[in-house]
Every structure is written in C-alpha cells, then in structure tokens.
Amino acid sequence: MDIDATRRGILDNDGHLLIEGGPGSGKTTIALLKAAQVLEALQPEQHVLFLSFSRAAVRQIADRVTEHIAYSVRDHLEVRTFHAFFLDFVRAHGSLLTGRPSAFLPPDEERRRKADHDGDWSVEVLVLAQQGVYVFDQLAATAATLFERSTALRHLYSDRYPLIIVDEFQDTNIDQWRAIKALAEQSAIICLADPDQRIYEGFVKGVDDARLQQAVDVLSPTRFSLGVDNHRSKGNGILAYADAVLRNQPAEVPDAIDYLSYRPGYKPEHVAHWAIHFLHDKLTAQLGHRPTIAVLGTSGLFVARISEAISTDRVLAGKTLPAIDHELVWDPGLAAAAGYVVASILEWPALPRTEAVTATLHAIADFYRIKTADKETQSARQAIATTVRAIEALTTGRRPASKTAKAMIQAYDEEIQLTGNPVTDWQLARARLQGSPQLAEIFGKARLLRLLHASDSLAWGLRDAWNGEGAYPGAADVVRSILAEELVTGPAVEPHPVTLMNLHKSKGKEFDGVVIVDELHNAKLLDTSWPASRIIRQRRVIRVAITRARHRVMFVRPKDAAPLVHG
Numbered sequence: 001m002d003i004d005a006t007r008r009g010i011l012d013n014d015g016h017l018l019i020e021g022g023p024g025s026g027k028t029t030i031a032l033l034k035a036a037q038v039l040e041a042l043q044p045e046q047h048v049l050f051l052s053f054s055r056a057a058v059r060q061i062a063d064r065v066t067e068h069i070a071y072s073v074r075d076h077l078e079v080r081t082f083h084a085f086f087l088d089f090v091r092a093h094g095s096l097l098t099g100r101p102s103a104f105l106p107p108d109e110e111r112r113r114k115a116d117h118d119g120d121w122s123v124e125v126l127v128l129a130q131q132g133v134y135v136f137d138q139l140a141a142t143a144a145t146l147f148e149r150s151t152a153l154r155h156l157y158s159d160r161y162p163l164i165i166v167d168e169f170q171d172t173n174i175d176q177w178r179a180i181k182a183l184a185e186q187s188a189i190i191c192l193a194d195p196d197q198r199i200y201e202g203f204v205k206g207v208d209d210a211r212l213q214q215a216v217d218v219l220s221p222t223r224f225s226l227g228v229d230n231h232r233s234k235g236n237g238i239l240a241y242a243d244a245v246l247r248n249q250p251a252e253v254p255d256a257i258d259y260l261s262y263r264p265g266y267k268p269e270h271v272a273h274w275a276i277h278f279l280h281d282k283l284t285a286q287l288g289h290r291p292t293i294a295v296l297g298t299s300g301l302f303v304a305r306i307s308e309a310i311s312t313d314r315v316l317a318g319k320t321l322p323a324i325d326h327e328l329v330w331d332p333g334l335a336a337a338a339g340y341v342v343a344s345i346l347e348w349p350a351l352p353r354t355e356a357v358t359a360t361l362h363a364i365a366d367f368y369r370i371k372t373a374d375k376e377t378q379s380a381r382q383a384i385a386t387t388v389r390a391i392e393a394l395t396t397g398r399r400p401a402s403k404t405a406k407a408m409i410q411a412y413d414e415e416i417q418l419t420g421n422p423v424t425d426w427q428l429a430r431a432r433l434q435g436s437p438q439l440a441e442i443f444g445k446a447r448l449l450r451l452l453h454a455s456d457s458l459a460w461g462l463r464d465a466w467n468g469e470g471a472y473p474g475a476a477d478v479v480r481s482i483l484a485e486e487l488v489t490g491p492a493v494e495p496h497p498v499t500l501m502n503l504h505k506s507k508g509k510e511f512d513g514v515v516i517v518d519e520l521h522n523a524k525l526l527d528t529s530w531p532a533s534r535i536i537r538q539r540r541v542i543r544v545a546i547t548r549a550r551h552r553v554m555f556v557r558p559k560d561a562a563p564l565v566h567g
Ligand SMILES: Nc1ncnc2c1ncn2[C@@H]1O[C@H](COP(=O)(O)OP(=O)(O)OP(=O)(O)O)[C@@H](O)[C@H]1O
Pocket: 001, 002, 003, 021, 022, 023, 024, 025, 026, 027, 028, 029, 030, 194, 230, 231, 232, 507, 508, 509, 510, 547
C-alpha cells in the first residue's frame, strides 16, 4: 500500500477531516486505515462508526475490513447504513419527543396506506410522527431533531462514537447532515467526498450541491485531496474515458472498453448474455483467475429481465450460451406483493369460498396499491377500484362484475389439489393466476420472486404451515414475514462472481469488469432530448458505473443510441 505525504497527513491529523478524490483514488481505503489507527486507542465501550448509503455498499466495505483492521479490534468498527443507524436510534429514544414508544411503519405497509389515503400524505406522515409512528423517510429527520434538542443524547453518542466516517458525503440529505452536524460538536467527523459522484441531487429530496461548502463552513475540517490518483484502473484509460463522458468531451475509446451495438430485433438481455460470457473469457485470459463482473442495467425491472434471460441456456446467432449463475441486487417490492397473492391461494382449500376469494382479492388490491406508490398509473388505480368493488359485492352476496374476481371464483370452484410439496404447490397456486390481464401481470411478477434467492426459506416456512389435509393455513402470513425479512436484510448469499444491479446501486463498489446494458425504449442510458439538468445528472451516473471496473468495461447498446462522448 502506498502511503504518500497526503495519506500520512490524514493518519497524523485528528479532528474533522474532509477527504476528496475521484473514483478509485483510495478514499475508502485510507478511511479504513485511519479507523484502524483510532480503534487501537479506544476505550472498551467505544466504537468507530462508518456510515454509508446502501446495504450493498456496507457489505463491500465490511468485506474489506479484514484486509485493513486487526481481528482484535474489528468488533469496534460499526459499518452501517444511515437508515439502520437512525432506525435503532429512533426506536431507542423516539419516546423523548412524543412520550410514547416509537413504532416503525415498514415501506410496503406505508405504500398501502398511502394508496388508500385521500388527503396529503406528507401531512399524514407528520401526524403519524406526532403519534410516535415513523415512516422510512422520517427516520433521519427525527434522529436529527433528537440530536439537536438533547445535549445528553449528543454526548452519549459522541462518547460511544468518538470518530464517525461518512461515506459519499456529497450525497447526504439535509437531515443526515443535521444529525452529523450535531454530533460533530464532540465526535471527529471524516467526510469522504467526490462532488462528481453526486448522483442523487434533484432526485432525492434534501440533497444539495452546496453540501461540501457547508461542511467546510461549519466543521472547518482539515482538507485533503487525493486528486486524480487512480488505484483502481491504473493506466488502462477507463477513468479518462469516464471523465470524458462526464464532460461530454471528445475521447478515444481505450482498449479496455468494448462497444457492442445490437440491431433492432435483438433483445438487449439476450445480447447481454453473450456479452457477459465474452467479458468473462477475456478477463479470465487477462488476469489468470476467475473475474468478478457487474452487469448494470438502466432500471430495476430491466435488470430483472436480464436476470431472467441469463438464467437459462440460450442459442444466439448459432452459438450456445450456457446459463449464468449470478446474484441480483434489486428492490423486489412488486414481486413480493405478487407472492402474497400466490400465498393466499395456498390457503384456499382450508377456507369457505367467499372468505378464500376475498382474501386473494385483498392481496390483488394490495399489489396494485404498491404499484401506484411506485408509479401512479390510471390502469393501476382502476384495478384497485374494481377489486375493492368486487370485494364489496362478494361480501354482500352479490356477483362481482370484475373479470379478475370472476376468474378467481372459477379457479376456486375448480378446486386446487395441493400435495404437501411446497415447491410444486407454489407453482400450482401460481398457475391459477390467469383469466384477466391483471392476473397475467401478477403471474409475471410472481415469477421474478425466484430471483430473490428466497425459494429455500419460503419452502421451509411453507413446509411448517402444511396441515396435512390439502392446505397451508396461514400461508399468507408465513410468506409475508419471510419476504419482509428478505427485503430488509437481503439474501444471505456469498458475494457472487456475477452481480446484476441498476446503475445507481453500483456506487461505491469495485469489480474486475463491468457490462453496461442500454435499451431503446423504456429506460435509455442517455437521451439528447432530455432537459440539460437531467443529462448532466445521468452523465455523473454513467461515470460512476464505468469507474467501478478495474480492468474492462463493455457497453451493450442499441445501434442508433446517442453517443456518450462529443465528436
Ligand atoms: N494507497 C493505495 N495504494 C495502493 N492501492 C490502493 C491505495 N488506496 C486504494 N488502493 C486500491 O485502489 C482501489 C480503490 O480504492 P478505494 O475503493 O478506497 O477508492 P475510493 O476513492 O473509495 O473509490 P470510489 O469513490 O470510486 O468508490 C482498491 O482496490 C484499493 O485496494
């Protein structure tokens, strides 16, 4: 490890530090070295806190801890997401604000309530907070208020965390910044930042391009610049090309970057399948070992499609492409909601007709509530309304008018013969989802659940729910609790050689090779007709994605996609 004068300065300086540097300049690494040094001198009850944004980033940092931090003090480094830290904090101390114990409304429950709420949801969120019930987005604000108002809490936490490292500082929102500022009274704060990796501004509320200046004004930190050092992809032109994309400047495409353009008629996910194999072979030859590869798509759903496509063998242009074992980093909200619908069908044989079908219709309405919370669409709104009317009709003894409800009644009457084997029964129940466009949509989303790697835990949970008499009473609750756990903690899988995620989620990570997949219709990588501000933001995102690679990048883009660099 090179420890130059700048890095020596960082290790020798106490107090607040602002460390700036481009992608791969070594911000995370030097921060871990600094933590290692501070950890040696801590009291037994003290810890160093390393805050980052995503669970995936936390995992990558945690993986690197073994490299830099001695076993004896490792337990005293807490690498956590902002949200997890604030959630624990509000649970422990929220009652100081309201006089009541704090409760947390999980995101899917919030989406459901929001869809049913007539008034302004942002006002309702504040009312709930006054009652001690917090939604995801309120946690940081609540924690910040508590830290600002209570000297005792500030001191308690600063005593516990004399050093707090804030990763990706440029992307902190106003509430995260308020909490950090309050703790900075007594804790030393190290901010790691790259202004050009600001990818949430104008996109997430409260993120501000003045944040770095505010840190300088308020904390008066000692500033260090790792400048354009690049330890990740030294000498292969990847960073220079990424910078050219950021600034839309003319640039030669270096050897380390391949472009694959596909003609209309080809599906991007199929071409991506080929590209992953190609990159894998090239990197294996170059490095002499099995490489790590990230496949980055332009949206979560697109990434899920790629995942499905590469999960089976495929013949493309006369060549057989074997299926690719991979991990998917993805927000599976809708797939989980579709899973709850399937689970409700597993309960049918134990229930009378009205009760059984009504429970399934409730799960279907919830699916569309979650869908509208992500993206308001007329058809999803209508689906909720017709399903709710069908439930009313059923419970008052009338015949429902909706196609979906009729199809479910017919499916119930045809009787479902479950076997006690959760895997087969899950497929049997899922196959009942046909007879209306809504059911077809839910069927499609339920198939994606397989990608969650949750199948094993679901099978075990359902095995316990089997009553030996043809049904799984309580299946809906079992599936709900298993998937909720899966959504919060993520699948417990080992890091995989091939990982799929959207561009934003790649931030803070590092792989031998990166495949960036673009599509023409739903989620373009870049569109010159977008407003200038959106183009600038997207160029930052693309730069982050490119610079995740140590050795090679491969673009898979439609033939007439907009060029990424000028000229
Ligand atoms: N001083 C150093 N000498 C040699 N290698 C280093 C040094 N610092 C970092 N590296 C290596 O360079 C790579 C990038 O480092 P690191 O992840 O710390 O950069 P970063 O600035 O946090 O990147 P980003 O902002 O893109 O996430 C890592 O593989 C790391 O092991």
